[in-house]
Amino acid sequence: MAEGEPSYIDYDTFLDADFNAASFANTLVTSTNNINDTQLDLATPLSRVLFDLQEIDTHIHNLTTKSALPLLSYTQDQTQASQRILQEVENQVSSVSDGYERLEREVGQKWAKAEEARIASENSWAVLRLSRAVGRCITLGRQLEGQLAEVTGRSTGGKDDHRAMVRAANTILMLRQMFSATGEGEEAHGMDRVKVIRTLRSDLVNPAETTTKARAQQVINRFSVSTLAASSSAGGTQSPPPTAASSTYVQTEEAKARLSSAITTLYLLSPTPKLGTSAADFQPELLLSTLQGYIHNTLTASLSSVARALAMLPSLDRALSEVSNRCQDLAALEALLAGTKRPSHPLLSPPNKETNGEGGNDNNNNLLQPLLHALDTSSIPSYYWRSLASSLPARVQEILNRGGVSARALRSNRDRLRTDLRDCVLRGSQIPSSLGKGRTGVVTGNWEREAAVMVSSVVGPLGR
Incomplete structure (x- = not known):
């Protein structure tokens, strides 16, 4: 409604x-x-409502009639402006489309070819x-x-080379390291998908590892230097010929070298934990299970020999000699x-220099400490005598319970048993002079306590 025009309608209410x-x-x-x-x-x-509607309709008609030309002119101007804007937008869209097509030809296709090449x-x-x-x-x-x-020994005319065990173990470790490569980007990644590698692993590497382990375990289980030392001192007080002594020395060194190779081989072939583990840990x-098995077999054989000898005392000297030899x-x-x-x-990080530094105690860096820790002892001979002594009282009691000549012989030879057992312990706990070289780190203390334990295990039940 035009300003100043009278009206009976309250437009404010409607608006x-x-x-x-x-x-x-x-x-x-x-x-x-x-x-x-x-x-x-x-x-x-x-x-009243109809009057208001009629009044409003009349007012709208009057306004439309008066403003028709301005409205049409305004609408025409808006339409022309829209046409101009649409034309400019279409020109810009066409330019962008042309640029994209050129970019696709000059860059996109070349990039696709470069990606294929990559x-x-x-x-x-x-x-x-x-x-x-x-x-x-x-x-x-x-x-x-x-x-x-x-x-x-197939390539050496039946004579095996114990040093070849160590070389084979290192080769197996290198192959094991390559077989275990699973990280993306590693040289051997995905090699398990190659048929020839699977064949190599199943037909050669695994059997070779089993054979090498078995040969090293066999060397440890057959290890004995006491027989060589005994042969060098055979003949009573007479000294052996120089050639025999040198031959025995060579055999002893060969036995020690074979054992060292077997120990190194089993150490290398032992299951390894995750990468980054220190060699000290x-x-x-x-290796530990094989050495423990060797000690257990030695204890079992010694116990059987002593138990039989106690039942037949004439064979006691020979049995105690065998027991002392096994302890040697x-x-x-x-x-x-x-x-x-x-x-x-190769799969372990070197030991920490702060733990095993120069000029420090290297006992923790040798192979004896893990075995002593596994056996919970400070000395293998001490463990041997104490374990043997812990099993003898039951055997002696069996003989006494059966009675007869064997029981009477044991009771009447207490002093002889005491002397022989003590000498056996002292003799067996010492390495012969020909084998005593290089005993670095071995505790060579007094063995009287072990001798007393052995004597008590046999003579003790006799006094009951």
Whole structure:
């Protein structure tokens, strides 16, 4: 409505944003009727509403008639402006489309070709890397095959080379390291998918590892230097000929060298933990179990010999000689382990220099300490005598319970048993002079306590 034009219509009410038709109608009806009257007169409010609608319609018609030309002119201007804007946008879109097509031709296609070349080069590099790893494994496999022939003696006319066990163990470790490569980007990654590698592993590496382990365990289980020392002193007080003495020395050194090779081999082939483990923290389970088995077998054989000899006293001297010889073997084993440092292991990090520094105590860096820790003892001969003594009272009691000549002989020879057992312990706990070289780190204390324990285990039950 034009300003200053009179009107009976309250436009402010109709233009209010909160206008409600129902509320307006209710107000209109109540203002034109008595709310207490039961009869409603709707003609008056209806006439008023119709009048207002007619007035508004007339007002709109008048405004439209007066402003038709300005409205049409405004609409035409807006339409022309929109056409110009649309034309400019279409031109810009066309320019962008042309630029994209040119970019696709000059960059996109070249990038696609470059990506194909990159993928091809990566595949070629992977093939080359895998081929080198496979070739290295095959070379190591041939090397292992030759070393295995030396271990078994096939290539040396039946005489095996104990040093070949160590070489074979190192070769097996290198192959094991390549087989275990699982990280992306490593040289041997994905090599397990190659058929020739699977065949190499199943037909050569695994059997070679089993054979090498078995040969090293066999060397340890057969280790004995006491027989060589006994042969060198045979003939009573007479000195052996120089040639015999030198031959015995060579045999002794050969036995020690074979044992050292077997120990090193089992140390290297023991299951290794995850990478990064220090050599000082590594526990060679295969080596320890083999050495413990050797000690257990020695104890079992000694116990059987002493038990039989106690039942037949004439054979006691021979049995005690065998027992002392077996203890000398264990003492020689202890001396060798004490003088053997932990071998260099390719899968283990070197020991900490702060723990095993220069000028410090290197006892923790030898192979004796893990075995002593596993046996919970400070000396292998001491463990041998104490373990043997703990099993003898039951055997002696069996003989006494059976009674007869054997029981009477034991009771009547208490003094002889006491002397013989003590001499056996003292003799067995000492390595012969020909074998006493290089006993670094071995505790050579007084063995009287072990002798007393052995004597008590046999003579003690006799006095009950």
